[in-house]
Amino acid sequence: MLLVSEPILGAEEKLALASVIDSGWITMGDRVREFEQAFARLHGAEDSVAVSSCTAALHLILHALGIGPGDEVLVPSLTFVATANSVLYVGARPVFVDIASPDVPLMSLDDAEARCSSRTKAVILVHFAGYLPEREKWQSFARRKRLLLIEDAAHAPGQPAAGTFGEAAAFSFYGNKNMTTAEGGAIIARDPLLRETIRRARSHGMTSGTRQRLDSRTPDYDVTILGFNYRMDELRAALGLVQLRRLQEWNDIRRRLSLHYRRLIVNHCSSVTVPFADEWPSAYHLMPAVLPAETSRQAVIDSLRGRGIQTTVHYPPVHRLTFYNQICQRCHLPQTEEFARRELTLPLHPRMSLVDVEFVIEALAAALSAKAAMEAVA
Ligand SMILES: Cc1ncc(COP(=O)(O)O)c(C=O)c1O
Numbered sequence: 001m002l003l004v005s006e007p008i009l010g011a012e013e014k015l016a017l018a019s020v021i022d023s024g025w026i027t028m029g030d031r032v033r034e035f036e037q038a039f040a041r042l043h044g045a046e047d048s049v050a051v052s053s054c055t056a057a058l059h060l061i062l063h064a065l066g067i068g069p070g071d072e073v074l075v076p077s078l079t080f081v082a083t084a085n086s087v088l089y090v091g092a093r094p095v096f097v098d099i100a101s102p103d104v105p106l107m108s109l110d111d112a113e114a115r116c117s118s119r120t121k122a123v124i125l126v127h128f129a130g131y132l133p134e135r136e137k138w139q140s141f142a143r144r145k146r147l148l149l150i151e152d153a154a155h156a157p158g159q160p161a162a163g164t165f166g167e168a169a170a171f172s173f174y175g176n177k178n179m180t181t182a183e184g185g186a187i188i189a190r191d192p193l194l195r196e197t198i199r200r201a202r203s204h205g206m207t208s209g210t211r212q213r214l215d216s217r218t219p220d221y222d223v224t225i226l227g228f229n230y231r232m233d234e235l236r237a238a239l240g241l242v243q244l245r246r247l248q249e250w251n252d253i254r255r256r257l258s259l260h261y262r263r264l265i266v267n268h269c270s271s272v273t274v275p276f277a278d279e280w281p282s283a284y285h286l287m288p289a290v291l292p293a294e295t296s297r298q299a300v301i302d303s304l305r306g307r308g309i310q311t312t313v314h315y316p317p318v319h320r321l322t323f324y325n326q327i328c329q330r331c332h333l334p335q336t337e338e339f340a341r342r343e344l345t346l347p348l349h350p351r352m353s354l355v356d357v358e359f360v361i362e363a364l365a366a367a368l369s370a371k372a373a374m375e376a377v378a
Contacts, residue, residue: 002309002356004286005176006349008250016238023234028203029211031237036186038244039171043163045188049199050237054154054172054185056202056230058086058124061168061187063226064197065148067092067121074115074123074147076107077317077336083124083152084318095120096319098333102290105275105339106133109141122148125165127156129314130178130254130285131276135165142166154185155285158247162283163188168198173236178251178283179243181236201227253350254284260354261287261346264361269368271295286314287348290339295368297344303367309360312345 020026032050040048051057067073069091075083077096087094095115100108105128112123123142125133142149149166156162156171157178163169173184189195203209205227213219232240262274271292276282291297301311317340318324319331346360 002347002352002360003349004310004312004345004347006351007175007180008246008349008351009180012242013239016242017235020234020238025211026234027211028209028231028237029234031234031241032232035232035237035240035244038241039157039186040188042158042244042247043188044160045163045190046192047195049187049189049195049202050232050240051185051187051202051230052232053174053183053230054152054170055082055086056228057170057172057185057187058082058150058152059089060198060201060228060230061150061170061189062086062090062092062122063228064189064194064201065122065150065167067148070119071121072117072119074107074112074120075318076124076126076128077319077331077333078105078128078315078340079126079152079318080154080315081318081321081324082154083126084324087124092121093119096328096331096333096336098335099339101335102273102339102342103275105129105288105336105343106131108335109137111333112141113145116145116147120145120147122150124150124152126152127154127159127162127283129275129288130155130159130283132156132159132161132281133165135161138165156283157186158251159281159283161281164190167191167194173240173243178254178285179240179247181232181240181243184232184236184240197225201225202230203227204229250350251283253352254348255282257348257350257352257354257357258282258284258287260357261289261348261361264358265289265364268361268365271368272364284348287346288314289344289346289364291342291344292368293342295342297342299370300344300364300367303370304360304363307359307363309347309363311347313340313343314345316340 071092151169154172168189173181205225
């Protein structure tokens with residue numbers, strides 16, 4: 001099966017894991033610290049904080065920024081549910097914002113402006129599929145509206161501009177991301193004070209960790225803020241250090257595969273559109289395509305599956321999920337809803353070759369011309 005996403009894991013990862021086990025120290029220690037510094041360097045940042053997931057990263061950022069009950073946070077609905085959940089974790093209210101258009105399925109600046117109220121405290125931008133929003137426009141919007149600017153950069157590790165927008169950015173190293181630690185995440189926060197608050201809140205708000213107390217031979221610690229157990233461990237950091245060394249090379253392969261997809265779609269599936277312009281800054285996490293309005297997406301999915309090709313959908317809009325629908329009954333985001341109805345995510349990962357892309361597009365073209373795919377959508 002040609003999968004939508006697949007990690008690259010091999011001998012180096014095995015060796016790195018074995019060396020952690022041999023060392024006898026498996027919880028957060030020197031390797032986590034080394035990983036934080038290496039990840040920060042890759043993004044031109046002073047430092048970063050490694051955590052257990054991107055969800056934890058988003059929660060920590062909102063917590064450390066003091067967002068809480070009575071506050072509203074602008075979020076896209078075209079995202080993974082974790083973006084909105086993190087807002088609820090701190091007791092604030094997520095306010096869903098529409099996308100700009102099917103060609104630019106990122107948060108619409110006009111709709112964000114329209115949905116601002118006196119309670120709006122922050123905006124979380126999601127780098128959908130790895131594609132970055134226009135930084136200067138969002139920075140000036142945030143300045144004008146006095147909003148905190150946060151990046152959900154789950155899809156954009158290794159993209160140099162990710163982590164440079166505002167207060168902080170959250171990255172994911174889940175198994176299907178551009179690099180993986182199985183589960184894991186990181187935070188880039190440029191203000192050292194904010195960064196250190198996040199670092200402390202990651203581990204129960206404690207002034208020192210187990211490893212530090214061992215090194216300093218003193219059992220003393222204090223708890224100065226409310227914290228959580230959102231630590232990364234040494235096994236994941238060791239994996240991360242190996243993966244990080246190849247991230248740029250892998251992102252470059254993703255870019256070449258994406259450009260090949262784009263060219264072939266124009267030539268062989270002209271009724272399909274691909275969001276974003278060719279040169280849009282991106283970490284090329286996903287390969288989203290938008291099917292013609294009248295096509296049965298399920299028939300296309302089934303036809304590709306029959307040829308051994310997995311496809312997925314990014315995303316079922318969060319405001320339409322049962323849980324969020326209960327708290328957001330009157331939400332209507334026409335662009336998001338139409339995009340989500342027609343979007344199909346094609347396989348994209350660095351184990352693929354240009355020939356794999358050609359195979360997918362040949363299968364997609366055949367599926368689109370098949371009668372079943374042209375059933376009118378009720
Ligand atoms: C846009 C987005 N935000 C947040 C997350 C949550 O990441 P994690 O699984 O590392 O918590 C994901 C995961 O898929 C995501 O796609």
